[in-house]
Amino acid sequence: MFKSGTHRQVFATVAASMSIFISGMWLGWPSSVGEKFAKHQTDVEVTYDELSWIVCLMDLGNFISPVFAGYMMDTLGRKLSIVVLGPLFIVSWLLTLYVPSIWALYGARLMAGIGKGMSYTVVPVFLGEIAGVKIRGALGSVFTIQLSSGFLFEVIVGPFLTYRTLNKVSAVMPVLFFLMFLWMPESPYYLLKKGREAKAAKCLQWYRCDSEITSELHQMDVNVQKEMENQATFYELFTNRKNFKALMVVVTACIAQRAGGISCLLAYSPLFLPEPAPIIGKFEYIMIFATMLVVVNFIGLALVDKVGRKPLLIFSEVSSGLITFTFGVYYFLKDHAGLTSFTWLPYLCHFSFAIALAIGVGFIPVVFLGEMFPVNVRSHCSAIASITMALASFVSNKIFLVISRTYGYYTMFWGFTVVNFICAYFAYRYAVETTGKTFQEIQDILEESVKNDDRQKSKAKQNDEVKTICCMKQL
Secondary structure, X not given: OOOOHHHHHHHHHHHHHHHHHHHHHHHHHHHHHHHHHHOOOOOOOOOHHHXXXXXXXXXXXXXXXXXXXXXXXXXXXXXXXXXXXXXXXXXXXXXXXXXXXXXXXXXXXHHHHHHHHHHHHHXXXXXXXXXXXXXXXXXXXXXXXXXXXXXXXXXXXXXXXXXXXXXXXXXXXXXXXXXXXOOOOOOHHHHHHOOOHHXXXXXXXXXXXXXXXXXXXXXXXXXXHHHOOOOOOHHHHHHOHHHHHHHHHHHHHHHHHHHOOHHHHHHHHHHHOOOOOOOOOHHHHHHHHHHHHHHHHHHHHHHOOOOOHHHHHHHHHHHHHHHHHHHXXXXXXXXXXXXXXXXXXXXXXXXXXXXXXXXXXXXXXXXXXXXXXXXXXXXXXXXXXXXXXHHHHHHHHHHHHHHHHHHOHHHHXXXXXXXXXXXXXXXXXXXXXXXXXXXXXXXXXXXXXXXXXXXXXXXXXXXXXXXXXXXXXXO
């Protein structure tokens, strides 16, 4: 069936990341059914206040599940922690079909959020551990392509189907995911961590489609033994400067991804995009926006292992900052100078933001997450990253309308600009390049970068002491 190890790794990546596709479907679901709720075309009567809770409960579920998921994947394994997402998502969709009540919708969205948080925690680690060095970045970017594709699916299909038909079609996807991923082998890294060398060798042979894996398996085992010398606790993340630096790089990238504007653009575009829309309708532009998130991710997939993670991340964050700044200028002039023309500008910004996000910051945090941390703390870092994204998304979504209605849309867009520029500077200053590097090489690079930071601080301190002495002599 599979002609090479690359084909097997790609299939495993697609199968595992289908859980992210389902999460993307749940992200796009409110956009598809919101109008149906308003027109009373559903099994449940929903007010606007209840609809807002339906939307936000997914972020809440996403917030509470990562720590549990991190513990689960270290205890039960990466594979089983992903497999259980199938029944979880199946039940969430069945609730929308067979329990016609607002509380069932609350429960469904909460379960969807729990599944999303678990997916964001476990899947990046699994993908980073099964992928070969040369294609690890490309496989990691599939994660975000699946999320955008799920959102696009709901946005495009939803308007043409009834409420129940849409939910029935959506319920098929977790069944397919469960059947596809159930047959995937476990991560060799996890098996080595548990001391199951023979099983790890068998799984690695499957993923590489090669019987000659002795050297790679030995290197994996050396890495695992070295990394497991330290206790796997959250405390280890903050006391080990190398791990802490990597964590801060990932966390700031996650903040840029979710608090840099995308969460609010996905949720509130119909509210802030001006009328009339140029050439085509407003919702057609939203479909184009979702399409670009998918299409440009493929470009990022092609570039990430050639251009590098760090350059793409910085370019993406700076571009996003410039676009949200332009957004803000338009709405500032509209509110304070009575601007009535240039209604095409926010649509151009809307379209451009999808490109800027998808080319880098939309997927690179996931790539970093799967390759920058030693195996003893990888699950903890993944949990923190998932919580960070959930919290950033929840906060930005909750405050967007309040601040925008009080102080104007430009206030929030300029806030996004500040987030993007600060995160871009942080990436420029502290991120390390991981393209084409083994896990051990990445750890060595991080170790050396920490030593360089120490040398720079020491040099700066010496210069300050010299300046102080000179000033005292002059006095």
